[in-house]
Amino acid sequence: MQSLLAAIVLLPLLGAVAALLPAPPGLKGRGPDQAVLRHGVTVTGVVLALSVALAAGFDHDHPARMQATTDIGWIPAIGARIHLGVDGVSLPLLVLTALLTFLCALYSYFRRPDGPSPKAFVALVLVLESGTLASFAVLDLLLFFLAFETVLVPMYFLIARWGGAGRERAAWRFILYTLLGSVVMLLGLLLIGIKGGTFDMVALAGAKGAGLSHTTQIVAVVAIGLGLAVKAPMWPLHSWLPDAHTAAPTVGSVLLAGVLLKMGTYGFVRIVLPITPDGAHSFAPYLAAFAAVGIVYGSLVCLALARRGARGDLKRLIAYSSVGHMGFVLLGIATLTPTGVNGALFANIAHGLITGLLFFLVGAVKDRYGTTDLDSLAGRTGAALYGRAPRLGGLLAFGAVASLGLPGLAGFWGEMLAMFGSFRPADGLSRPAYLTFMALAGLGTLLTAAYLLVVVRRVCMGGDGEESAPVHAPALPDVRSYEFAAWTPLVALTVLAGLWPAALLGLTDPAVQQLLRGGK
Numbered sequence: 001m002q003s004l005l006a007a008i009v010l011l012p013l014l015g016a017v018a019a020l021l022p023a024p025p026g027l028k029g030r031g032p033d034q035a036v037l038r039h040g041v042t043v044t045g046v047v048l049a050l051s052v053a054l055a056a057g058f059d060h061d062h063p064a065r066m067q068a069t070t071d072i073g074w075i076p077a078i079g080a081r082i083h084l085g086v087d088g089v090s091l092p093l094l095v096l097t098a099l100l101t102f103l104c105a106l107y108s109y110f111r112r113p114d115g116p117s118p119k120a121f122v123a124l125v126l127v128l129e130s131g132t133l134a135s136f137a138v139l140d141l142l143l144f145f146l147a148f149e150t151v152l153v154p155m156y157f158l159i160a161r162w163g164g165a166g167r168e169r170a171a172w173r174f175i176l177y178t179l180l181g182s183v184v185m186l187l188g189l190l191l192i193g194i195k196g197g198t199f200d201m202v203a204l205a206g207a208k209g210a211g212l213s214h215t216t217q218i219v220a221v222v223a224i225g226l227g228l229a230v231k232a233p234m235w236p237l238h239s240w241l242p243d244a245h246t247a248a249p250t251v252g253s254v255l256l257a258g259v260l261l262k263m264g265t266y267g268f269v270r271i272v273l274p275i276t277p278d279g280a281h282s283f284a285p286y287l288a289a290f291a292a293v294g295i296v297y298g299s300l301v302c303l304a305l306a307r308r309g310a311r312g313d314l315k316r317l318i319a320y321s322s323v324g325h326m327g328f329v330l331l332g333i334a335t336l337t338p339t340g341v342n343g344a345l346f347a348n349i350a351h352g353l354i355t356g357l358l359f360f361l362v363g364a365v366k367d368r369y370g371t372t373d374l375d376s377l378a379g380r381t382g383a384a385l386y387g388r389a390p391r392l393g394g395l396l397a398f399g400a401v402a403s404l405g406l407p408g409l410a411g412f413w414g415e416m417l418a419m420f421g422s423f424r425p426a427d428g429l430s431r432p433a434y435l436t437f438m439a440l441a442g443l444g445t446l447l448t449a450a451y452l453l454v455v456v457r458r459v460c461m462g463g464d465g466e467e468s469a470p471v472h473a474p475a476l477p478d479v480r481s482y483e484f485a486a487w488t489p490l491v492a493l494t495v496l497a498g499l500w501p502a503a504l505l506g507l508t509d510p511a512v513q514q515l516l517r518g519g520k
Helices: 002-019 032-057 090-110 118-137 141-150 152-162 167-196 201-207 214-231 240-247 250-275 277-306 314-334 338-369 374-378 390-403 410-423 431-461 481-499 502-517
Strands: 067-075 080-086
Touching: 002 032, 002 067, 002 080, 002 090, 002 118, 032 090, 032 118, 080 090, 080 118, 080 141, 080 201, 090 118, 090 250, 090 338, 090 481, 090 502, 118 141, 118 152, 118 250, 141 152, 141 167, 141 201, 141 250, 152 167, 152 250, 167 201, 167 214, 167 240, 167 250, 201 250, 214 250, 214 277, 240 250, 240 314, 250 277, 250 314, 250 338, 250 502, 277 314, 277 431, 314 338, 314 374, 314 410, 314 431, 338 374, 338 390, 338 410, 338 481, 338 502, 374 431, 390 410, 390 431, 390 481, 410 431, 410 481, 481 502
Parallel strands: none
Antiparallel strands: 067 080
């Protein structure tokens, strides 16, 4: 198990190096471009298989215990160590990352990205996967920071070199926001490590804040929280996200929404809550307030983009929807209760599955129509997907109703548990304030249903009313075989998580209980 986890983290990095080397003559296939794309599918497929093997070998009777651990010296002078391990909190995110990256590699093999050489594209995707997997596997604060930063450069180049209109501006905004947040976060991590006498997350969590004064915890939580909030993203630090999603290639958008955003919220659960409990308690009401505002704000912006004549972009709308959905995650964390934090972790996974699927679908719509402008898609010559590509239209409608939190699908449970946690927050937190936040979150769910149903009506049915009813347009290519292969796992897992939430909650709950107690 130790070797398995180490291989999962390191194999994509080795694969990235191999992707830049010339392909052996017997493996070139129809050409070097096809060979390197096939290499990406092979490496990510092996990583996914290893991740599934790790999940199968995981001791599900003791999900709160760190498993598959590696702990060796790294920088003795400052006490930093190469410490890896997984528990019920990190294992689902590890498997989700491996799955989404494999599906993106498979999709790219058949739908080659427009841009420079595929060699660089595959290498960047693999480096991105390695950094993300390491973020969920490391148990040392300095290693976490290095892994956290590793993903920034490949995502910058994926946007800047393979993106669409406005890609350079979007890439610069992404890197500037996240780097500035990371600098502040590093100061907080160093403060904890120096004052706590170690950078080991497990040891610090077991100390329950001992050795860290209340002032130190407050300063550390604000510094670390700002860096994590930028990546989450939390309103009002979200403004880099819509541009990045709109400009990014399809695969970039899937990975950005599906796994990169989760690194910020994971950091709150893994670092802030157990290591600085007093600081987290003081910071929680402000985090909850920003989260509740973000839920409503994101939904209102989406509603404005969805209306007729707004010239809204479908990719931009889904990006803003992530601000609202991640607001539920942050609200659950801010309750400091097992119910709320479990809801946040469940919503993390659900958002990765559903929003990853939606960005895949929007990419397919753009491939067929050449645009994601909602007014163009809904006009007389627009999408009308139910008639022109019924399976694609049905999948888009499925993704929309899953995203709005329909009971029986994955999007429902996380948001419901986050609001339940707000109904009865942790001791010492203002219940009237959290009831207000819960009410705002409930309003957000109504607004979310409103804008997603508008999107389904306009894009899937076509037209904006009787006076502009769509003409009978020729059929378009419906879901292709490789698209079916890439999207089916996301649909199946969305249904499975919605019908059997205990499979995920049974992993996270014991680990969350232990983290909130500060135990090892």
